[in-house]
Amino acid sequence: MRMSRYLLNTLKEVPREAETLSHQLMLRSCMIKKIAAGIYTYMPIGYRVIRKIEAIIREELNRENCIELLMPAVQPAELWKESMRWDFYGKELLRFKDRKGADFCMGPTHEEIITDVVRRELKSYRQLPLNLYQIQTKFRDEIRPRYGLMRGREFIMKDAYSFDVDDKASEKSYWSMYHAYARIFHRCGLKFRAVEADSGAIGGSFTHEFHVLADTGEDTVLSCSHCEYTANIEKAECRQPDPIEHGILEKIEKKETPGKKSVEEVAEFLSVKPDKLIKTMIFSTQDGTSVAVLVRGDHEVNEVKVRNFLGLNAMELADEDLIQASTGGPSGFSGPVGLNIRILADAAVKEMENAVTGANEKDTHWVNVNPGRDFVVGEYGDFRLAEKGERCPRCDKGEYEQFKGIEVGQVFRLGEKYSKSMNCSFLDENGKDKSAVMGCYGIGVGRTAAAAIEQNNDENGIVWPVNIAPFDVMLLNLDIQDDSVNEAAQRLYDDLKSKGLEVLYDERDVRAGFKFKDADLIGLPIQVIVGKRGLKEGLAEVKVRRTGERVKESPENVPAKIEALLKNLKEQEEQRR
Numbered sequence: 001m002r003m004s005r006y007l008l009n010t011l012k013e014v015p016r017e018a019e020t021l022s023h024q025l026m027l028r029s030c031m032i033k034k035i036a037a038g039i040y041t042y043m044p045i046g047y048r049v050i051r052k053i054e055a056i057i058r059e060e061l062n063r064e065n066c067i068e069l070l071m072p073a074v075q076p077a078e079l080w081k082e083s084m085r086w087d088f089y090g091k092e093l094l095r096f097k098d099r100k101g102a103d104f105c106m107g108p109t110h111e112e113i114i115t116d117v118v119r120r121e122l123k124s125y126r127q128l129p130l131n132l133y134q135i136q137t138k139f140r141d142e143i144r145p146r147y148g149l150m151r152g153r154e155f156i157m158k159d160a161y162s163f164d165v166d167d168k169a170s171e172k173s174y175w176s177m178y179h180a181y182a183r184i185f186h187r188c189g190l191k192f193r194a195v196e197a198d199s200g201a202i203g204g205s206f207t208h209e210f211h212v213l214a215d216t217g218e219d220t221v222l223s224c225s226h227c228e229y230t231a232n233i234e235k236a237e238c239r240q241p242d243p244i245e246h247g248i249l250e251k252i253e254k255k256e257t258p259g260k261k262s263v264e265e266v267a268e269f270l271s272v273k274p275d276k277l278i279k280t281m282i283f284s285t286q287d288g289t290s291v292a293v294l295v296r297g298d299h300e301v302n303e304v305k306v307r308n309f310l311g312l313n314a315m316e317l318a319d320e321d322l323i324q325a326s327t328g329g330p331s332g333f334s335g336p337v338g339l340n341i342r343i344l345a346d347a348a349v350k351e352m353e354n355a356v357t358g359a360n361e362k363d364t365h366w367v368n369v370n371p372g373r374d375f376v377v378g379e380y381g382d383f384r385l386a387e388k389g390e391r392c393p394r395c396d397k398g399e400y401e402q403f404k405g406i407e408v409g410q411v412f413r414l415g416e417k418y419s420k421s422m423n424c425s426f427l428d429e430n431g432k433d434k435s436a437v438m439g440c441y442g443i444g445v446g447r448t449a450a451a452a453i454e455q456n457n458d459e460n461g462i463v464w465p466v467n468i469a470p471f472d473v474m475l476l477n478l479d480i481q482d483d484s485v486n487e488a489a490q491r492l493y494d495d496l497k498s499k500g501l502e503v504l505y506d507e508r509d510v511r512a513g514f515k516f517k518d519a520d521l522i523g524l525p526i527q528v529i530v531g532k533r534g535l536k537e538g539l540a541e542v543k544v545r546r547t548g549e550r551v552k553e554s555p556e557n558v559p560a561k562i563e564a565l566l567k568n569l570k571e572q573e574e575q576r577r
């Protein structure tokens, strides 16, 4: 492709709104153009990356006998009413009416559609397992789309759905997709972790997220330094605290703590360490009742763990009125003593003695509070946020290391959530009618491209992994006024293309320095520089973008040299862990 005829105008500056590096580099290298908030055009060079990632996804899914189809982006409300999700989702689900006034939505995901498709075709267990996938545009009306393709409103997703005869078979489908995902992200040259995640409202027994490790990631992931256990911080388990031998239980006493609310203020005022306090958070559940959650003063409540334990889809901190009504006192002075609402306590609280807690009275705390004696907890559990550095609950040998991750894929067990409500069933070998057991699997294609940039860049721009680079070679002609240079460059261009290499040929009438800067910004793996000076010695220069390594070769040897360099780069990139 000749640069002078391509649609690629790089930018020196980018809009301030581009906060993350990948967003800035995608705009500067003209990969995307914003049309509206969270809605982008994939410009030619950006779309080539999307196509490369899609090709890798297709190859790996087809290898797992997945079957590709394409479902509609516009979905009828009826199906969402059957699955009872039409009223569950809020403004994130973009709804509209057609000319006859019928209700539709822009598909944010396709469980309802695929279940409807399969229930019409599925009759016998002999047709299972069945794993169908599509690569298609989704729409989710995010309240704050940002970071470019990282959190767009319209985005390209590969979504797959598996149908099996029973849980055991469904688990087999789950792990085959899990391993296909690992191969996909390795081939994209990404360093990633498969992370045990919170299955949240979607239900199903467990789920894994695939996170690309990058400091600008929005998710926090904890990974054990010794065993493979890795979990999203929302889900990471905490080790049971070692039981302490209890000493003297001092007499409980009330203390005036005027205006001292936070753990730090109270601890300092009473000259105790934060881990001697019991922090009491009051939450309101969906039905308007409240629940108290106790954690040690130096720990944080993990609301996702609490919400899942209570089986709630939503839960928030109680407001002042509810705190007053539930505890008899104002916020900031809540405590478990004398509290007659449901109390959950983190396991670490059980091992506390002579602790400090709010007295459910303004400006007042209790000291020498002892669990079991001064208050009774019905339910101890793992309700706190795990922290970096603490011992791994699985192997008890390593400790948690903390990473920031960009979630690029997720694999879910759906069970019979959709097949039951939408009657997607089959006759088993005994002729008995059974609901199909489902799984669903997503990859954010644009997000994968953005994450690849977050992980592969330097001060000059993008450094594309070979397998997803928009082209293989950037060919720079430094002296387009010189016929002999043009002739040599053209021959090299033709030679490289005849070897199946994808070449972007920069023969624009601009200064050399400008071409070098653009080549580094666009970030193709290999640059070939042809100029008057080099050709005088019968040489062209080959530069490896990732390492900066340069080597001079006669033009006829350049193609073979490039193939060797690309092979080497590819091997290194696919081995990343």
Ligand code: 9G3
Pocket: 089, 092, 093, 094, 108, 109, 110, 111, 140, 141, 158, 159, 160, 202, 410, 412, 440, 441, 442, 443
């Ligand atoms: C909605 C809206 C947003 C949503 C959903 C539904 C996320 C929704 C979860 C999934 C689960 C899997 C198949 C591919 C992989 C992910 N956001 N989810 O169901 F109506 Cl507005 O999409 N679906």
